[in-house]
Amino acid sequence: MFAAFDNFPALLIWLPLAGGLLSFFIKSEKSARAIAIVFSLLTMGVMMTSLFFSTPELFIYKQVSYVWLPNLGSSFGLILDGLTSVLCLLTALVFPMVFLLVPGNRYSNANRFYGLMLLTQCGLMGVFMATDALVFYLFWELALIPVYFLASIWGGEKRIKATFKFFIYTFVGSLFLLIGILYMYLKTSNGSFSLVAFYNVKLTDVEQYWMFLLFFIAFAIKMPLFPLHTWQPEAYEQAPTPVTMVLSAVMVKMGLFGLLRWLLPLFPRAVEHFNTAIIIVIVAGMVYASLVAIYQDNIKKLIAYSSIAHIGLMAAGVFTVKSVALNGAVLQMFSHGINIMALWIVADLIEKQTGITKISALGGLAKKAPKLTVFLVVAAFANIALPLTNAFVGEFMLFNGLYQFKPWIAAFAGLSIILSAVYTLNMIKNVFYGEAVESVAGFTDINKTQIMVLSVITGLILFVGIYPDPFFKLMYETVGLIVNRYVII
Secondary structure, three states: OOOOOOOHHHHHHHHHHHHHHHHOOOOOHHHHHHHHHHHHHHHHHHHHHHOOOOOHHHHHHHEEEEEEEHHHOEEEEEEOOHHHHHHHHHHHHHHHHHHHHOOOOOOOOHHHHHHHHHHHHHHHHHHHHEOEHHHHHHHHHHHHHHHHHHHHHHOOOOHHHHHHHHHHHHHHHHHHHHHHHHHHHHHOOOOOOEHHHHHOOOOOHHHHHHHHHHHHHHHHHHOOOOOOOOHHHHHHHHOOHHHHHHHHHHHOHHHHHHHHHHHHHHOHHHHHHHHHHHHHHHHHHHHHHHHHHHOOOEHHHHHHHHHHHHHHHHHHHHHHOOHHHHHHHHHHHHHHHHHHHHHHHHHHHHHHHHOOOEHHHOOOHHHHOHHHHHHHHHHHHHHOOOOOOHHHHHHHHHHHHHHHHOHHHHHHHOHHHHHHHHHHHHHHHHHHOOOOOHHHOOOOOOOHHHHHHHHHHHHHHHHHHHOOHHHHHHHHHHHHHHHHHHHHO
16 A cells, blocks of 8 residues: 555655654654654655646656555545645645754653654645545544644643643544545445545535535634634643644644535535625634734734634635635635744744743843844734735735625625734734833844744745745646536536
């Protein structure tokens, strides 16, 4: 099954899996970190190389299907199409940056920490590339289970409560997803878990409605969408910051990806039936999360609620099923992952040096760390979708789709832009400007490694904001197929 190494999908699974398993046997903290960095960089190199294999005759290297469980009608099918490539690229970029930022002596039992992190990367890659429902579910769980252990072992003081809540939510979501997959499997004509076989299943309207709800709840919990979001702020606050970076930058995209790859194509009539009501609830949740963020005094929770609002906009755009909004959502998934990484890096640096996450207890950091301030301001401008930053392109397209769907919904959702500017700029003003308070007296500016990582992020923010065309060329065909299937059915 796993014998071939002559294709990109297999390598993107094998490299983090092999690195993760190897890490468990390494006792030295520095060696474990070095292995994590090397294998994550190799994975990034493979992913970057795959982008140059874009012609039809070379696409054979970007898809694979191994015989796995023939008696159950399941094959180990993986593909790197346009949609998948954007999210796998994001995953491949995030993990080496996370590993480079973690000091070698920060965590006890570092070999287990890095091993679990690499297994999470393997699971995420599998979720995004799977073309078989059973394989998709296998990787869905592989991505989630290591996070549970990472948060419960290396998290904060209230980690057990936060992790238990995370477990309950994700367990319920996974159960609904499994029930939906099994029902669809039983309805296939040839007893297959293949994505194509699922696409060909003929369901009544009532069946579509029930299957839609099962899949949607599973994906909504993972994003998360209001009102299924309550696990997220506590989990983000209590999980180790590297885990929080992965959760917010990449893992929440599992739910959005599920909408695009599975929900819209499988249940188009149910989407048409429910989408208006769902979009209204999502947009209300966006405004709610933005208002909560304004009144947050905890920088981690502010970032968490900001993320809920931004993910909500992407989900609302997806449910319009407008081509411009779907393209914008995919681009915004990448952009949001990059931007939120920068915000978490800043929050982590502040907490490490001061031991404080309360915004009201900070101030005047710009005088102590001018370099960090410059990078934060760029990331903050991206977070509020300033023109020439990456988020502006995606958000403009998402609002365009919402306007085409229903103008009054787009107008209401527009409140989140104003509120985003309020809480983001207030956070910058209160934490970085004004008189330096005693708690930041010993604060030092960022080191060379941190400058390098933040420079890469800033470069991506500006590149995508100024020249997003390579991403549109990459995902154009895949998004077009989703829209065409929805329109035809």
